[in-house]
Structures are given as structure tokens and as C-alpha cells.
Amino acid sequence: MSTAAADTTNLAAEDIRFIKEHLGEWLAEQxxxxxxxxxxxxxxxxxxxxxxxxxxxxxxxxxxxxxxxxxxxxxxxxxxxxxxxxxxxxxxxxxxxxxxxxxxxxxxxxxxxxxxxxxxxxxxxxxxxxxxxxxxxxx
Missing domain, CATH: 1.20.5 (Single alpha-helices involved in coiled-coils or other helix-helix interfaces)
Incomplete structure (x- = not known):
């Protein structure tokens, strides 16, 4: 696997974690x-x-x-x-x-x-x- 492919996989995992952490706040803001x-x-x-x-x-x-x-x-x-x-x-x-x-x-x-x-x-x-x-x- 290339490093570019690994970066996109890690980036997607970070995005999912970030979304999970802030989902409650965003819903409350709405x-x-x-x-x-x-x-x-x-x-x-x-x-x-x-x-x-x-x-x-x-x-x-x-x-x-x-x-x-x-x-x-x-x-x-x-x-x-x-x-x-x-x-x-x-x-x-x-x-x-x-x-x-x-x-x-x-x-x-x-x-x-x-x-x-x-x-x-x-x-x-x-x-x-x-x-x-x-x-x-x-x-």
C-alpha cells in the first residue's frame, strides 16, 4: 500500500471520530x-x-x-x-x-x-x- 492510500484511510478514521465527538453538539446547536x-x-x-x-x-x-x-x-x-x-x-x-x-x-x-x-x-x-x-x- 502506498502512503497516500494509508493517509486517506487514517484521515477517514479521524473524520469518523471527529464526527462522533461533535455530533451531539451539532444536534443541540440545531x-x-x-x-x-x-x-x-x-x-x-x-x-x-x-x-x-x-x-x-x-x-x-x-x-x-x-x-x-x-x-x-x-x-x-x-x-x-x-x-x-x-x-x-x-x-x-x-x-x-x-x-x-x-x-x-x-x-x-x-x-x-x-x-x-x-x-x-x-x-x-x-x-x-x-x-x-x-x-x-x-x-
Whole structure:
């Protein structure tokens, strides 16, 4: 290797070292010209504010979820109350149908008795008239 090639290799290594040493300063200079310590403190303060805001958001979400739970519980109670009212209405309708059914059964039994009596009387009258007709014809 020639000395010119070695110089360019050493020069490149020196450049890399120099860039590494001064990179933080250059970035801090680009950040509104503040020194690295002030920039770092500002970043930490921002991080603290972000963490506080996240904590606040977490608490806010927790509060919202608790309120939603309460609303769901209230809604569930209201739905339970309404379903109980509907059940009571169905029970009342069921009792009314049962009463009507019993009333219809009673009426059908009375009608059946009347028809049975009618049939008995009709049969008896038919036999009596038939017997009288036969007796009159024999005489």
C-alpha cells in the first residue's frame, strides 16, 4: 500500500471520530442554539409532562369506564324492572285465559246436560207416541 492510500484511510478514521465527538453538539446547536445540557433538561421536562398527561388520560379513561359501568348497571336494573312488569302482565293474561277457559268448560258442560236431557225426552216421547200408534192400530 502506498502512503497516500494509508493517509486517506487514517484521515477517514479521524473524520469518523471527529464526527462522533461533535455530533451531539451539532444536534443541540440545531435545536434553537441551546447547549446540550439545557436541551437534555428540556427533553426531560417534556417527558415528565407527557408522562403526567398520560397518567391524567389513564385516570380519565378509568373514570369514564366506571361511569359507563354505573350506567350499564342502571340500564340493567331498568331492563330487569321492565321484564318483571311484562312477566306480571303475561301472568295476568294467563289467569284471564284460564278463567275464560273454565267459564267455557262450565258452559259446555251445561249445554251437554241440556242436550242429553233433550235426547232423553225426545227418545221417550218418540217411544211413547210409537207405542200409542201401535196400540191404536191394533184396536
Amino acid at each position: 435545536s434553537l442554539g441551546k447547549p446540550p445540557a439545557v436541551y437534555e433538561i428540556e427533553l426531560r421536562e417534556r417527558m415528565v409532562r407527557v408522562e403526567e398527561e398520560l397518567r391524567h388520560q389513564r385516570e380519565l379513561i378509568k373514570t369514564i369506564l366506571e361511569q359507563m359501568d354505573k350506567r350499564f348497571e342502571a340500564l340493567q336494573k331498568e331492563l330487569d324492572r321492565r321484564f318483571e312488569a311484562v312477566d306480571k302482565r303475561f301472568e295476568a293474561v294467563d289467569k284471564r285465559f284460564e278463567i275464560l277457559q273454565n267459564e267455557m268448560n262450565r258452559r259446555f258442560e251445561a249445554l251437554t246436560r241440556r242436550i242429553d236431557r233433550f235426547m232423553i225426552w225426545s227418545y221417550a216421547i218418540t217411544l211413547t207416541v210409537g207405542g200409542l200408534v201401535v196400540t191404536i192400530l191394533k184396536l
